[in-house]
Amino acid sequence: MEEALRSVLTQSYRNIELIIIDNASTDQTVAIIKRIVREHPRVKFIANPENRGLCKAFNQGLYLARGKYVIDLSGDDLLLPQRIERQVVAFERLSDSYGVLFSNARYIDTHGEPLHEHYPLDSKGKAKVPVPSGDVYKEILRKYFICTPTMMIRRSVLDELGGYDESLSYEDFDFWVRSGVRYRYFYQDEILTHKRIVPHSLSGEVARPGNQILESTYAVCNKAYDLNRDQEEFDILAARIRTFIRKCLYAQEFELAVRFRKLLNYIEDPDLLTEAIVLLCRLRLPINGIYRFYLANFQKKPPRRKDLALDVVVP
Structure with a gap:
């Protein structure tokens, strides 16, 4: 520091x-x-x-x-x-x-x-x-x-x-x-x-049940939906939402996955893979421990977000 x-x-x-x-x-x-x-x-x-x-x-x-x-x-x-x-x-x-x-x-x-x-x-x-x-x-x-x-x-x-x-x-x-x-x-x-x-990467935080990162991401996706200007942007957002639905499964944020799916449905009819992932969320499969083991042992670890904020201002 x-x-x-x-x-x-x-x-x-x-x-x-x-x-x-x-x-x-x-x-x-x-x-x-x-x-x-x-x-x-x-x-x-x-x-x-x-x-x-x-x-x-x-x-x-x-x-x-x-x-x-x-x-x-x-x-x-x-x-x-x-x-x-x-x-x-x-x-x-x-x-x-x-x-x-x-x-x-x-x-x-x-x-x-x-x-x-x-x-x-x-x-x-x-x-x-x-x-x-x-x-x-x-x-x-x-x-x-x-x-x-x-x-x-x-x-x-x-x-x-x-x-x-x-x-x-x-x-x-x-x-x-x-x-x-x-x-x-x-x-x-x-x-x-x-x-x-x-240590203590953001990916590890995203994978932890009860974290607020995916909830915040859902809020941002809703903002993007309101700000989008053309169909291509909606298509890109839809692809990103599909990845967040998978992350919800891994983090056992099952209800949030259903909410992401509802937002996705405003853009497109979800594909079979996405529907299968949402079904697994509805079944509340406890896979978080396996996923976190994968992150800890096989995933590159990105930077942690610290509790110190520096605002460097250039007059």
């Missing part, structure tokens, strides 16, 4: 507002933050007496922010020294139709050793796969493709959206849907961020 803070404070771009929100950490996090604040009195720090959730914590920081651009940074991740400077330069060249700028990232382990890149690199250090840029709304509906901490967001976009939706347990899919349908995204083809992979 201290490394993440230092990576912000040592940026080549100096006109930065750093706002730290701690959600009732139980380790030495607060002591480290207070030491940083003593060294850098301009840093703003809010210590919540209870865990208010990531979305509420971010909005706390957004309320205090005064800058033109915002970065939502986890306490595990690192900004490379020229990250903010290079993104500001790129953003200033874009029209107001662009609301978000994002880049490639390098994943690192708990010791800071490099693992792999978010987008694989060619011999010139550029992404060797096509990366969506411009109107990316259809791709947002289709799949996860943005490494969240690489984003720099236009502050006016967050204001227009009312910040993050505090009723949700996580933020990125909802933000992408609500902003992507209105604004263009720009891909900056360089590595400017290190994303740390740590």
Whole structure:
């Protein structure tokens, strides 16, 4: 966590507002933050007496922010020294139709050793796969493709959206849907961020019965249904809903699977495979233990979401 803070404070771009929100950490996090604040009195720090959730914590920081651009940074991740400077330069060249700028990232382990890149690199250090840029709304509906901490967001976009939706347990899919349908995204083809992979992955949380992630995802899918502009977008959303129905089976969120199926039915008649999965949910088959064993032993582990929110604001 201290490394993440230092990576912000040592940026080549100096006109930065750093706002730290701690959600009732139980380790030495607060002591480290207070030491940083003593060294850098301009840093703003809010210590919540209870865990208010990531979305509420971010909005706390957004309320205090005064800058033109915002970065939502986890306490595990690192900004490379020229990250903010290079993104500001790129953003200033874009029209107001662009609301978000994002880049490639390098994943690192708990010791800071490099693992792999978010987008694989060619011999010139550029992404060797096509990366969506411009109107990316259809791709947002289709799949996860943005490494969240690489984003720099236009502050006016967050204001227009009312910040993050505090009723949700996580933020990125909802933000992408609500902003992507209105604004263009720009891909900056360089590595400017290190994303740390740590234990207790999001995939493990999704698989845990009673978690709120799939419930939040259902709410976002309903928003996307209302925002969609053409039949292709509905078809893409339908395919994504089918994957969430399977996840509901794995997590034994049986009633939620039926609700997803009802939403899907507004778009298309569910296929036989989907109907079979919903039937298994109605039968309430206890397969969660098998699925979590698979995740723990055979699945790559993506990053955990931390209880520390850093709002890095660029005036």
